[in-house]
Amino acid sequence: MSVSYDSKALIIDGRKRILQSGSVHYPRATPEMWPGIIDKAKEGGLDVIETYVFWNYHEPVKGQYYFEGRFDLVKFVKTVQDAGLFVHLRIGPYACAEWNYGGFPLWLHFIPGIQFRTTNGPFQAEMELFLTKIVNLMKEENLFASQGGPIILAQVENEYGNVEWAYGIGGELYVKWAAETALNYNISVPWVMCAQEDAPDPIINTCNGFYCDTFIPNSPSKPKMWTEDYTGWFLSFGYPVPYRPVEDLAFAVARFFEKGGTFHNYYMYFGGTNFGRTAGGPLVATSYDYDAPLDEYGFIRQPKWGHLRDLHMAIKQCEEYLVNGDPKHLSLGMNLEADIYYTTPDDCAAFLANYDTSLDANVTFNGKSYFLPAWSVSILPDCKNVVFNTAKVVAQKRVGDTSTPSASASETSLSNSPWCWYLEKVGVWSNGSFTANSLLEQINTTKDTSDFLWYTTSIEADEKKDAFLLIESLGHAALVFLNKKVLAFGYGYHDDASFNISEKISLEQGNNTLDIISMIIGVQNYGPWFDIMGAGLYSVILADLKNVKEDYSSNEWTYQVGTEGESLGLDNTELANSSIWTQGSSLPTHQSLIWYKSTFIAPEGESPLSLNLASMGKGQAWVNGQNIGRYWSAYLSPTSGCTDNCDYRGTYDAQKCQKCGQPAQILYHIPRTWVNPGENVLVLHEELGGDPSKISVMTRNG
Structure with a gap:
């Protein structure tokens, strides 16, 4: 060929x-x-x-x-x-x-x-x-x-x-x-x-x-x-x-x-x-x-x-007309036009266009009248009969929407499933850690082997006192612990992943431990010199109540790449029955840095499945050892700036037609070939806190 x-x-x-x-x-x-x-x-x-x-x-x-x-x-x-x-x-x-x-x-x-x-x-x-x-x-x-x-x-x-x-x-x-x-x-x-x-x-x-x-x-x-x-x-x-x-x-x-x-x-x-x-x-x-x-x-x-x-x-x-001739252009009025492609003087195909953003029109072409809705094109393969108009949708309307659970989907709740958990250590968790007297850029440090980098240092206080902690990051998110207790969470967004955290803290007399787990959510993929755009912390400052500042950026920091659960391989099915997991009747919920494990029987049939993670915060999920992706159900989009009905007429851009006020995603695709006919193992690494007992598995129907 x-x-x-x-x-x-x-x-x-x-x-x-x-x-x-x-x-x-x-x-x-x-x-x-x-x-x-x-x-x-x-x-x-x-x-x-x-x-x-x-x-x-x-x-x-x-x-x-x-x-x-x-x-x-x-x-x-x-x-x-x-x-x-x-x-x-x-x-x-x-x-x-x-x-x-x-x-x-x-x-x-x-x-x-x-x-x-x-x-x-x-x-x-x-x-x-x-x-x-x-x-x-x-x-x-x-x-x-x-x-x-x-x-x-x-x-x-x-x-x-x-x-x-x-x-x-x-x-x-x-x-x-x-x-x-x-x-x-x-x-x-x-x-x-x-x-x-x-x-x-x-x-x-x-x-x-x-x-x-x-x-x-x-x-x-x-x-x-x-x-x-x-x-x-x-x-x-x-x-x-x-x-x-x-x-x-x-x-x-x-x-x-x-x-x-x-x-x-x-x-x-x-x-x-x-x-x-x-x-x-x-x-x-x-x-x-x-x-x-x-x-x-x-x-x-x-x-x-x-x-x-x-x-x-x-x-x-219209193919034979389009590839062989140059169009003859004809104005039919304000924002109205025709482009006609001839193979012979008597044989042609035509496109009639109304590119007005609001006004419908009746036009005359070759002695015949045609109705053209605003922002539409009619196609006439024989220059006479309209076989298609772009604004006239006759294809069947869809029932339901893939972004929300549809009524026809069968759903299996995991509320009665046996849950196990593993609570991660905060901060340095192995002798694989290392120190530096500066704040290190994250991607150069982790080489993207993990989404996570721990930054740990000490703050000495001569007395019990309040202060302000000011953290600046290139992105993308960070969870801050003071003396092993959650203090704050900061994060950026797609167009600007950098963020600051400003938090009033209470220091104990003596040694205080500051542990910060910095998180990336996908390495930059676009823009000039995108390959050197960094992530992670670049400034940590402590200010007293009189605004006297002490820069901790050049302190001795201890670093640990990844999380304890990742190094243990908690996502692997080989560890599904390991004694490392805790099992009990009181499932800890709304807990940061915790791994959850459960099992489910897949709904019958050949249809793909989705995991409803609306009740969770932020993390990753695995089914039978296959990573189905990152989730972040807790991050809601703004409630303003959207219209219920988007007018197709007029120039479209990526912000024109949007659904607001909800997480970007709560349903996560589990391919049918990734599940077994019997029992399936679900593992979650929850970073912020959620309630896994409210998770469900749903069948997707077209």
């Missing part, structure tokens, strides 16, 4: 194609889910599946590669091929994707002299090694289109144009180097660079955004391609839940093809789940549902999926 392009379209085996694509990230689902997701994408009218490649999990240790389970990239590409769809492989290797460290392995950061994503020998050497590894893996399995495989496009780098300004001439040269490096692999399919206006020929520069109808490629020889059309937005702890009305999404897609677009990709078509500690940062939630046409569990989300399927069918009917 040959793949090339001209100014109008990608050309596959000599035929110009209009292509609908959707992002599906293989590690955000289980391999058992892949075929069903891909089949529903095909049924929804997609031609292509687009995915990133996740370097940090494919090369967790330098030179040691992993391509198994959820990270079996070859199996995923072949699953897409088996369904008869194409693949756009975004090798990067920078992904962003709200994925931990943007997909870079953390060991990369510790290579001497390295600077990421710029003209830098150590970085370019490692990037080239990984690109080579992936390209060769695909070639060995005959997965490029020229070998009879499904891969018709590949991407190098990712959205670098958004940050290139910060890297100066080194950035400009890096773009050229990345392009040359990619082209040298001779994969015989086009390479793209998204959001990259200076992408060198023949690499295609593509558009990312909520709207791309006005986008123009940087060369008249390149087709107009849209690699990321956001179906919603990602979820962050402490933020409202975002969604995007399908009428606006369909409007954006129709406008893109009306204005000469040729390849279009939904980011995301299926979002899935940030299992374990894969979520990026700061504070990206475990659910990556994205309000996508397929929800987090792989079920069809109506009316979004059905309305877009109907749109794809309508655009497909």
Whole structure:
């Protein structure tokens, strides 16, 4: 199969194609889910599946590669091929994707002299090694289109144009180097660079955004391609839940093809789940549902999926017109227009658009009258009959919503389950600790082997007295103990993870112990120089009541990476029956730094499950040793700034349509293949305090 392009379209085996694509990230689902997701994408009218490649999990240790389970990239590409769809492989290797460290392995950061994503020998050497590894893996399995495989496009780098300004001439040269490096692999399919206006020929520069109808490629020889059309937005702890009305999404897609677009990709078509500690940062939630046409569990989300399927069918009917002619533009009035594509003077397809944000209109086109709702496009494949209008949703409405428990879901309460617990030691818990006369940056210290770093020091007081404790942190959260008792909790948010804690304290005469457990919630994944953005404490000051200050930042601090429970491996199923766990009738609740363990019988059937953690505070959860992700039910989004009914008319952005006043997430996906027919072990590491007896396991129904 040959793949090339001209100014109008990608050309596959000599035929110009209009292509609908959707992002599906293989590690955000289980391999058992892949075929069903891909089949529903095909049924929804997609031609292509687009995915990133996740370097940090494919090369967790330098030179040691992993391509198994959820990270079996070859199996995923072949699953897409088996369904008869194409693949756009975004090798990067920078992904962003709200994925931990943007997909870079953390060991990369510790290579001497390295600077990421710029003209830098150590970085370019490692990037080239990984690109080579992936390209060769695909070639060995005959997965490029020229070998009879499904891969018709590949991407190098990712959205670098958004940050290139910060890297100066080194950035400009890096773009050229990345392009040359990619082209040298001779994969015989086009390479793209998204959001990259200076992408060198023949690499295609593509558009990312909520709207791309006005986008123009940087060369008249390149087709107009849209690699990321956001179906919603990602979820962050402490933020409202975002969604995007399908009428606006369909409007954006129709406008893109009306204005000469040729390849279009939904980011995301299926979002899935940030299992374990894969979520990026700061504070990206475990659910990556994205309000996508397929929800987090792989079920069809109506009316979004059905309305877009109907749109794809309508655009497909116009394919021969769109790829062969230039449109004739016609004004139909204020904010009203038509774009007409002819194959012969008597044969055409037309798009009629009303881009007014409030006024509906009746327009006359070719002697006929047409009704155009505000902010809508009508598609006429024969220039006469409307087969689709973006504002007229006839797909079935969805019953219920994946973000809240649905009435049809069967629920198993864990209130009567036998609970065990393990209370962690506060502060230093092993001889693996070390000291420094300064406050250490957290990620450089932990190397992201754990979310946690203990900072411990002593405060001497010549008498019993009150004082003010002032703590400043780069992020992301911290729990403070004075003399082993909880004193305060501080935290940031996604757009600014830094925070301060100011607390009045009572010191005992003599030695007082200050223990602070600093927490990261996903390593930074986006922004210029994001790879060196730090976390953890940088200032600790004690002030007396007369505001005389003493800086403890240069005190002797004792450090401990991780928590005691992590080092004991309490999440492992081998310890499920260990005597290390305490069992009794009086289950301690609302207790910080505690591990809980229980068992449950999974509800019958094949449907996926979710764990309702509304009663818990902040932590991580495991089912049968599988980490289902971080939870933070106690962090509520603001109650203001949201509307009950979001008007789809007018320009959409990530803050326009939101559900407020609730946790970002209370339901956590347990894939069906992770549970046993009989007894299943649930382990929780609760950092702040909650009530595990109120947890329930629910069956998800589409």
